[in-house]
Every structure is written in C-alpha cells, then in structure tokens.
Amino acid sequence: MQIDAGEFSHWLDDFVTTMKGKGQGNVPCGDCTGCCTSSKFILIRPNDIGAREVIPHDLLFSAPGLPAGYQLMGYDEQGHCPMFKHGQCSIYMERPETCRQYDCRVMAATQANTEVESTIIQQRIKTWEFRYQENDSQLKANAVLKAMTFIKQHELLFPMNYLPSMESQRAALAIRIHSLFLQPRNTWPSVSEFIKNIVSQYPTS
Numbered sequence: 001m002q003i004d005a006g007e008f009s010h011w012l013d014d015f016v017t018t019m020k021g022k023g024q025g026n027v028p029c030g031d032c033t034g035c036c037t038s039s040k041f042i043l044i045r046p047n048d049i050g051a052r053e054v055i056p057h058d059l060l061f062s063a064p065g066l067p068a069g070y071q072l073m074g075y076d077e078q079g080h081c082p083m084f085k086h087g088q089c090s091i092y093m094e095r096p097e098t099c100r101q102y103d104c105r106v107m108a109a110t111q112a113n114t115e116v117e118s119t120i121i122q123q124r125i126k127t128w129e130f131r132y133q134e135n136d137s138q139l140k141a142n143a144v145l146k147a148m149t150f151i152k153q154h155e156l157l158f159p160m161n162y163l164p165s166m167e168s169q170r171a172a173l174a175i176r177i178h179s180l181f182l183q184p185r186n187t188w189p190s191v192s193e194f195i196k197n198i199v200s201q202y203p204t205s
Ligand code: SF4
Pocket: 027, 028, 029, 030, 032, 033, 034, 035, 036, 102, 103, 104, 105, 120, 121, 124
C-alpha cells in the first residue's frame, strides 16, 4: 500500500525550511517509529535548549569531529532511543532538531540507496508516493534527481570533506542544491565550474 507523501513542490518548500532550522518537521509518520527504533545516534546541537533540559546528561557524549557543544545520544540494546518510551517519543515537544529535521521522504525523492537503513525505514521509504499536480512539482522533482545523480557521478571531483559520507546526508545536499539543476543541461557551465558554484553557494558547516 502506498502512502501519500504530499504534493512534491509543497513538500520540497517545507523540507528546505525545516533544514534551515525554521520549521517543525511535519512528516505524516502515522504509526511508524522507524527513526526512534533503528539504532541511530541522535546529534544534539548547542541550540537544542529544550532537549538538553529533559534528556539526562549521562546519556550524552561528545560528538567525534564536531566542535564542543555538539553531543550524541546513543541507543539501548534493542536499538531504541532512550527517550522512546511506551511506543512513542517521551520528549516529543522538546525533541532535538535532528529529530525534527529527519524526513525519510527525502530518500524517496532522491531515489537514494537505502541499504544501510533499517528494514522498517526501508519499507517506509518504498511506500511514499508524491503527487505532481502543480506545474512546478515534476520540474523540481527532476531537478532533485539530477542533483543526486550529479553528486554520484562526480563525487571524486568535489573538494575533500565537502560531500558527506552518509547517503541520507547526500540526499539532503541534493535537495539543498537542486535549484541549480532547474536550468536545461546545455546551459550548465563545465563540470568543474559547476562544482565550484555548488561549493561556493552551498558551503557545508
Ligand atoms: S522512518 Fe520516516 S515515517 Fe518512520 S518515523 Fe522516521 S520519518 Fe517518520
């Protein structure tokens, strides 16, 4: 059974807003709890003030490779987040930005490789079905796919450490840069110039 992922252009606008830390995240998860039960380390950022007030400090540890103030929360022996209690998030209103931003529809939109995801998340990704009723939805969906393909085909040409190693993060990058791919291919600059444009316009933090 397929699940309505929403009108593509609306979803894209919402997702970009959420990625900027301005939205709340509105994935129609229903009864799926994949994010909370799939052995994921949850990044807690310095600005996750509410989350820090409710998560016991002894559950957090420094995030390797990130500046002071960034921490990770692990998972229990079942792969469940320690804040997942009685079948749901026990700190939902104060959940960290990582959880607000995670949207498995991005993997469907980019046709990303899902093999490292848990079975429950893989199943959910397969069930999403976007709608393309508005004029710009198909155009933007194609641009997102072109961006993801471009990253895959030219990954060795990007500066070292620019591309994230995780497929889900590459999918999010493809969303960030998709507007550069709205123009016809014959108007693009050379591959090296195009990569320079991407890196300068969309720096990674
Ligand atoms: S895997 Fe997708 S549908 Fe399931 S909880 Fe996470 S974001 Fe929601």
